[in-house]
Amino acid sequence: MLSITSPVKVQSNQEKTVPRPDVLQVGPYPEWDQVPLDEAFVMHRYFEAADKAAFLAAVGPSVRGIATRGELGANAAMIAACPNLEVISVYGVGYDAVDLAACRERGIRVTNTPDVLTNDVADLGVAMMLTLSRGMIGAETWVRDGSWAAKGLYPLKRRVWGRRAGVLGLGRIGYEVAKRLAGFDMSIAYTNVTEKPYAAPGWAYVADPVELAARSDFLFVTLAASAATRHIAGAAVIDALGPEGMLINISRASNVDEGALLDALETGRLGSAALDVFEGEPNLNPRFLALSNVLLQPHHASGTIETRKAMGQLLRDNLSAHFAGRPLPTPVL
Ligand code: 8YV
Secondary structure (H helix, E strand, O other), rough: OOOOEEEEOOOOOOOOEEEEEEEOOOOOHHHHHHHHHHHEEEEHHHHHHHHHHHHHHHHHHHEEEEEOOOOOOHHHHHHHHHOOOEEEEEOOOOOOOOOOHHHHHHEEEEEEEOOOOOOHHHHHHHHHHHHHHOHHHHHHHHHHHHHHHOOOOOOOOOOOOOOOEEEOOOOOOHHHHHHHOOOOOOEEEOOOOOOOOOHHHHHHHHOOOOHHHHHOOOEOOOOOOOOOHHEOOOHHHHHOOOOOEEEEEEOOOOOOOHHHHHHHHHHHHOOOOOOOOOOOOOOOOOHHHOOOOEEEEOOOOOOOHHHHHHHHHHHHHHHHHHHHHOOOOOEEO
């Protein structure tokens, strides 16, 4: 059988050849991940290639693994260009950007990095709510630009504690968001496909997202994205949240109808939105930049040193386990 690994020579007592599997790297990682990845695998840096199609055509046949990131995934064309692909390891909990149907068809394994990022993502969601509701970005500017001294007191903003929170998707991240909100004495309701046995007593299960939005001041979108959840927060949900409501999205842009969201924010039918994810990110719709009732974040909810180190470790552990024939630590497929 044709060998599809790139051998490297390793000096030891007696010279031996250690085959390192070829891995296609879709996007950059921090140095602390890149170094061990380069040691364990032959990394083919797709993101550095000027001509992506030519690069894939050249390296695709040797590729046995893909290392990608949550928002980058691996599409059908990329998977098709790698006829010997065995495993895709995602640096992120969301794997909606990986063509799972293509993977199923070819028996390609898929892994992600759940759990290790849950608390940081929840923290950022709650921080976004507080920052926007209390006007902290504007307040910082008020101090720095001399407005405090020149104009006096900063305009009053809206309270957070004790108000009504809705959590759209009570998975791991939604649960941690709700737990934190309980600490602000908020009344909590959630929507999920089914009622969750682990929901705390007092958290109301509301099956219909529109009804959830209607009884919420703050609506957190914390669903794992899929074709079924596309635009689940659409015009009806947004209108139900209303002119006093705030939408916070720390999941995927596709869960929200961005056109409907922008229309509602521009006309005041929705009070405000705090967003970590955008359609076509990192290039977002310029209409967002003209709005003062939004808080815009660069998809960094999992972006702490501690969590990103744990994600990188898990990404590598999944690849290593696969190539060593061990059980995958966190399989999706
Ligand atoms: C990204 C994410 O993977 O977990 C996810 O699904 O989208 C993020 O954690 C992260 O921004 C690294 O690219």
